[in-house]
Amino acid sequence: MRRPAAPTPRTAGTVSAVFALALTVTACGGGDGPATGGGGALKGQTVTVAGVWTGGEQKNFKKVLDAFSAQTGAKTVFVPSGDNVSTFVGSKIEGGNAPDVVLVPQVGVLQQFAKAGWLTPLSEKTTTTATAGLAPVWKNYGTVDGAYYGLYFKAAHKSTIWYAPEAITQAGVNEPKSWDELLKAGRTLADSGLPAFAVAGEDGWTLTDWFENVYLSQAGPEKYDRLARHELQWTDESVVTALTTLAEVFKDKRLVAGGAQLALRTDFPGSVEQVFGPEPKAAMVYEGDFVGGVAKDEFGKKPGEDAKFFPFPAVGTGTAPVVSGGDAAVVLKDAENADGAMRLVEFLATPEAAEVWAAAGGFLSPNKNVKPEAYGDDTTRATAASLVSAGDSVRFDMSDQAPAAFGGTKGAGEWKILQDFLRDPSNPKATAAALEAAAAKAYGN
Structure with missing residues (x-):
């Protein structure tokens, strides 16, 4: 998805008990929250995440990562990739210090990574959760040669x-x-x-x-x-x-x-x-x-x-x-912490993860199970509803493909x-x- 050339949020209630607890833990800076696999199960592990986000987008995504840390005990590190994600990831792989998870903003780049053998297919748990929350078109855009590699976490409504x-x-x-x-x-x-x-x-x-x-x-x-x-x-x-x-x-x-x-x-x-x-x-x-x-x-x-x-x-x-864009979470095959990386993507597939950023603003989720009240204003709520209700009629930005x-x-x-x-x-x-x-x-x- 093409990015605005200004440091603005992209590409916002009552929320579930899980979400509320996650926010409380994040605000306090530590502790155990509701866990996808048990609080502290990943304590001592560090998951490195790369993406194009800067400014407010990066700040708000870090709130999502903090909620994951609260659930699992894992430490997370966000690394800005710059706009040329392909070059960034290729150089990191060549240098032997590849990130564990990458948020990829273009379908064409995701396909390139998969065909180059850089990605690990996502877990059955992620696949099941995504199937329940995403219209099939979003799963199709994350699938290459029959394998599901990319979970679309953040979306843009470009219509x-x-x-x-x-x-x-x-x-x-x-x-x-x-x-x-x-x-x-x-x-x-x-x-x-x-x-x-x-x-x-x-x-x-x-x-x-x-x-x-x-x-x-x-x-x-x-x-x-x-x-x-x-x-x-x-x-x-x-x-x-x-x-x-x-x-x-x-x-x-x-x-x-x-x-x-x-x-x-x-x-x-x-x-x-x-x-x-x-x-x-x-x-x-x-x-x-x-x-x-x-x-x-x-x-x-x-x-x-x-x-x-x-x-x-x-x-x-x-x-x-309804033309859209989006950022897909992928797990690199060379990930140093493959277990933590897969667990993070499993978390990102849940509506609770999306609701963390939705409350912070500047965010739309393609996940139909995200509660409308998680968005902080009626305009964002209406835009998100329009995106989700479009279902399989949504088409990804053609130039990004x-x-x-x-x-x-x-x-x-x-x-x-x-x-x-x-x-x-x-x-x-x-x-x-x-x-x-x-x-x-x-x-x-």
Whole structure:
């Protein structure tokens, strides 16, 4: 899952007795809590965990690790991996000091690790718990060649459009339910004096998210899956149609604040600032649930009051899309503490583990057994419910499933080509051909 370029929580009640006790123990800094395998059973062992999280995300995940320590007696150490998880883990394995557990943010990287023989299949206990709590699609994304390697613990809902309520009210528009209504509402907003969208064109990953939502709704999940695996060429008419639809936004200066010129100089945090900052330049910003965290932490907005969202609307005759991202916990085969590592992932599979971070904020769980009241505000609660209720219709961020050379490299591949398309959206067929050429090279077919 692509990360915001600012130190913001991503990608929040009454909780179960187990959770409440875990929090009490964590706050006290020690002691025994409810155990998956007996309090103190792992005393004297250290489990090293690597992940991309920094700032508030890292702080809140450490609360989860503290709850695990309280249950088992194990010590935990978190090691920041940086954004290039693949390079980090490869170098650690080569140096003989690999972490025990890694939180992997991309399906493609998880598959790479599994095919390289770096991972140990997760335990039967984790599999059973995950089966009870996760929609099958989440287990499928963590499975490679029939073996279950990756437990999705943290998720992002990337089908949300955030807006400033006062701007919407002033323009007299309602939350749109369809793509056509969205465009109409946007033009009405522009006529009222504020362009519709702040677009973070400087960050290519935001443009892939725009495309993926349009494509999933318009072309449907089957074609989405085939395109993600490059079993369908990017020159397919469905891609051209989606690009043509997306061009309806990109080519209209009433819809894109400052037009393409400003959008291509706007990064993700800047796009949120254009809507929720002290000098608004747009009424809406499309991106994931984590927009609410940026609006809150950086600009003092209260999600659900000063910053609201509506679901990305259905396009044409399709259904409303739900595109997601997420971080999967994997156990490395070279783990020094294999038992502790497996026990940690077993804990992460439980709703109690997710509820620790849910209470802290900046978190969504794909686990349907997480209690709604564990989330600290109605907006996060509604976003989590939308993600869970989507079930198997959820689709993982397509660019995160692709080889990094195509779907995850600044100034290259899909990111660069969609930036060029934002700059000049007049020829969707040519853009589709450029995407196919880059994809064929990256996928090797």
